[in-house]
Amino acid sequence: MRTLARSGLPTVAVLLTAAGLAGPVDAQDYTHPREMDLPASEFERPDPDDIRLTLDNGLVAYVAEDHRAPLVTFTAFVAGGTADREPGEASVVGAALRRGPASMSRGDFRAALDEMAADYSVSVSHEEIEVTLDVPAEDAWAALQLFAATLREPAFETGDAPAGGRTTRAEGIDWDSSIAGAIDAFQAHLFDGHPYGRVPSAEELGAARRGGAQSFHGRYFVPANTVLAIAGDFDVAAARRQTEAAFASWPAGGRPDLAEHPAVRTSTPRQVLQANAEKLQGWVVIGHELPMVPADERAALDVMNYILGAYHLDARLFRAARELRGLTNDNSAFLEPSVRGPGTYSFHTYGRPEAVRLLVDVTFRVRSCSWPRGRSRTARGLRRTPRGRTRPVPTPASGSTTATTTRASGTWTKCGR
Secondary structure (H helix, E strand, C coil): CCCCCCCCCCCCCCCCCCCCCCCCCCCCCCCCCCCCCCCCCCCCCCCHHHHHHCCCCEEEEEEEECCCCEEEEEEEEEECCCCCCCCHHHHHHHHHHHCECCCHHHHHHHHHHHCCCCCCEEECCCCCCCEEEEEEEHHHHHHHHHHHHHHHHCCCCCCCCCCCCCCCCCCCCCHCHHHHHHHHHHHHHHHCCCCCHCCHHHHHHHHHHHHHHHHHHHCCCCCCHHEEEEEEECCHHHHHHCCCCHHHCCCCCCCCCCCCCEEECCCCCCCCEEECCCCCCEEEEEEEEEEECCCCHHHHHHHHHHHHHHCCCHHHHHHHHHHCCCCCCCEEEEECCCCCCEEEEEEEECCCCHHHHHHHHHHHHHHHHCCCCHHHHHHCCEEECCCCCCCCCCCCCCCCCEEEEEEECCEECCCCC
16 A cells, blocks of 8 residues: 655655634643553455465465555566576566556657556565555556556666666766665675675676666566565455456466575674765664574564564663653664575664764664563564674764675574663
């Protein structure tokens, strides 16, 4: 469903209030959310077997109704990413998907999205390509046809068009001097020399545009290698019929062999990377590789992350950095396990340049202490802390983008407040 995008950048909100419409200041409720006695959620996770739809061509779709908002979200997950086949091919496929279907010009595709007030995004990761279309419920089935056409026949170009880039990056912003720049530096260092970190050369991108990307699409974009998630304000029976109408004619194809990728090298000691930014702000990313996690331990890992640093007001990182010390508006953990290779576990925060060193210290301190009694059994203590001591981070004079990565061998330890 449509959600507010989370960003490490500070946000400035301008509130314009007409005279006479605003209530008195003393009428505002300053109760902390933890003390509001909010009712417990009644949400129950549906059984996947109850919402699964399997078409004759092998396509699997999970169709779930949700009437809380008049919106419908279509998401396609295709197994195959930048670590598969030749460098650059997956990125060029992503660029083609962003242009829309081959049957429409890019301008017409964008006009159709605007007409529906749609939110459309394409994400290309190491192992997967994810395509999401979020629309008002009244436009759902027209949008589904457009979505299907894009997946099946995206608009490839042979010219020198950009191959990558984030669909959410607005123009006119210095993304290198931001949390995005720190995340990119962290990823580049952690996966240096690994299939997840390869960067295509100009020659490789040229080969991808001349046919390599089309070959990638033909091999990986097949029903048996694609999973759809469809959720929103609709009648389930109608949604199932519309899904079959949109995708039943997609020719079946054998699922490609999906390679497993090795762990990152663990001989490199912990490092602190620092880059100056022309901003009165500092951004910090601290993290390490995440080994492949067995399926029966995923829930324990999620519980641990929820307590430590998930994006909510009672996370220990948030309380230590924001409530107790006032260093930042956000200090959150991002747990990103992978299916066919190493994942990442990273901590993102930002603050005034003079607060960067303290933010690093607080983050390491919170993630390295012990669980309170009784909780370690719930989460099974699943958090990997590499051996070695933290090197101090110098306080930058103006602004900084800091990526702290660790690739040292480690042990599973417990973590707490």
